[in-house]
Amino acid sequence: MDFNPFRSGLSVSREAQSFVFFIFGVTGDLTRKKLMPALFSLYAKGHLNRFKIVGFARRPWTQEFFRNEVQGMLQKPELLSYGKETLEAFLKTLEYIQSPFEDPAGYKKIDSVCEGFQNRIYYLSTPPDAYGTIIEQLGAQGLAKEKGGHTRIVVEKPFGRDLSTARKLNDQLSRYFREDQIYRIDHYLGKETVQNLILLRFGNGIFEPVWNHRYIHHIQITVAEKIGVEGRGNYYETAGALRDMVQNHMFQLLCLTTMEPPNDLNPDTIRTEKVKILKSLRPISFRETSLYTVRGQYGAGYMDGKPVPAYREEPGVAPDSRTETFVALKLFLDTWRWSGVPIYLRTGKRLARRMSEIAVRFKAPPLELFPRAWAYSGRNALIIRIQPNEGISLIMNAKIPGYTLNMRPVNMDFSYGSAFGESPPEAYERLLLDSLIGxxxxxxxxxxxxxxxTFITRILKGWEEDPSPIPQYVPGGSGPEEAKNLLEPSTRWRKL
Structure with missing residues (x-):
């Protein structure tokens, strides 16, 4: 077939106005792995026209050295396929400001770099302890003010370590920037399957009528990683799985899965519905953490036949560390729609495989017409695969061919790659373009x-007062056995 109807709409273009894009901390890994490849891809696809990209960092790089470094960042087959001329044109848009973040002299160069451009974006790609310094310097030099165009600031996670530090950072930002100028990024929201949650729920007539406590038995949200902390022990000791994954990525998945239908697609309308979900989470007091949360640390063992160290043996990790590399939660939403429906979250490192998914399990039929067959069947489920192999599966029971009424679960599958004939764009491509167009x-x-x-800080306080040992789990498995205790008697964690 020459024409693929599923590709209709893929050519719709969104183009940013002229702008200057500043990357603070441009010498870091995020720029190398995500930002520069995303910006180049957007340029090569025609979404960016007239622009500059300006690196701002301490290292004594020259502009030429910076361009050579970026050229090295873009040596990927899928990027090189755009051609040498495209790459060379992109490199010419790059400039570099060498300055410590606390030195006002570096910030005084920004206005001159922006000459001829009205729009600017400040991207904070630095360790979190530098955010406050950069924000204060931008504000003190009057660089947060809009001068004929738009001025926006993009802030990477982690956005605080608890409620008080998050409020402090918000207060710093709001001192100089309006809320509509502030873009707090969570790259999970840039994933195509995550965005499709809104279309799946509200663009189809078959799901929303059963999307409630009358028909749904429970929900499981899993974000599993196969790797360990990979040399980031110093950072991970200050974070842990609850801060690093649950407070941001997993709560975003929770909100999009359970929020009420928005009245329109205005950004604030959608975000207001998400806030309602977060405020309806049944609080877990510090006395209840053992009932609704399980944490763990990976021990020493083998992954793919190779020995791997325990978390406490990783560089930068204290030998008596109590930082969790795994966490599972049992949550409830006190709303009419979700009353009584348990929602299970789990995330961890050194698990059996890398995968992120949302599994919505439906209740069994009210009458078992096929009692002999039920032993081999399962509950209906809608599985939304976020990574890898982005797509959606509907699990239902079907009759096994033969002379008896035996049945087993079968899948109806939708895959992004095969349906649309191309892989979805990288998350950072979508999010960066959104920040550029507003x-x-x-x-x-x-x-x-x-x-x-507010919700997470209560759990953290409960853990601080809990002296019990943190369970260890074997690498390559599904986490500590204690996580099974969170589940209802008739429920099991989905296999990793």
Whole structure:
């Protein structure tokens, strides 16, 4: 077939106005692995026209050295396929400001770099302890003010370590920037399957009528990683799985899965519905953490036949560390739609495989007409695969061919790659383009950040007062056995 009807709409273009894009901390890994490949891809696909990309960092790089470094960042087959001329044209847009973050002299160069451009974006790709310094310097030099165009600031996670630090950072930002200028990024929201949650639920007539406590038995949200901390022990000791994954990525998945239908697609309308979900989470008090949470650390063992160290043996990790590399939660939403429906979250490192998914399990039929067959059947489920192999599966029971009424679960599958004939764009491509054109739908708002930290901080305080040992789990498995205790008697974790 020459024409693929599923590709209809793929050519719709969104083009940013002329701009200068500043990357603070441009010498870091995020720029190398994500930002530069995403910006180049957007340029090569025709979404960016007239622009500059300006690196701002301490290292004594020259402009030429910076361009050579970026050229090295773009040596990937899928990027090189755009051609040498495209790459050379992109490199010519790059400039570099060498300056410590606390030195006002570096910031005084920004206006001259922006000459001829009205729009500017400041991207904070630095360790979190540098955020406050950069924000204060931008404000002190008057660089947060809009001068004929738009001025926006993009802030990477982690956005605080608890409720008080998140509020402090929000206060710093709001001192100089309006809320509509602030873009708090969570790259999970840039993933195509995550965005499709809104279309799946509200663009189809078959799901929303059964999307409630009358028909849904429970929901499981899993974000599993096969790798360990990979040399990031110093950072991970200050974070842990609850801060690193649950407060941001997993709560975003929770909100999009359970929020009420928005009245329109205005960014603030959608974000208001997400905030309502976070505020409806049944609080877990510090006395209840053992009932609704399980944490763990990976021990020493083998992955793919190779020995791997325990978390406490990783560089930068304290030998008596109590930082969790795995966490599982049992949550409830006190709303009419979700009353009584348990929602299970789990995430961890050194698990059996890398995968992120949302599994919505439906209740069994009210009458068992096929009692002999039920032993081999399963509950209906809608599985939304976020990574890898982005797609959706509907699990239902079907009759096994033969002379008896035996049945077993079968899948109806949708795969992004095969349906549309191309892989979805990288998350950072979508999010960066949104920040450039002023679409904040996939960014988090101040009250959303603070609502999530309000819930998480209670758990952190409960853990601080709990002296019990942290369970160890074997690498390559599904986490500590204690996580099974969170589940209802008739429920099992989905296999990793």
């Amino acid at each position: 679409d904040s739908t996939l960014y988090t708002r101040r009250d959303e950040i603070e609502a999530s930290w």
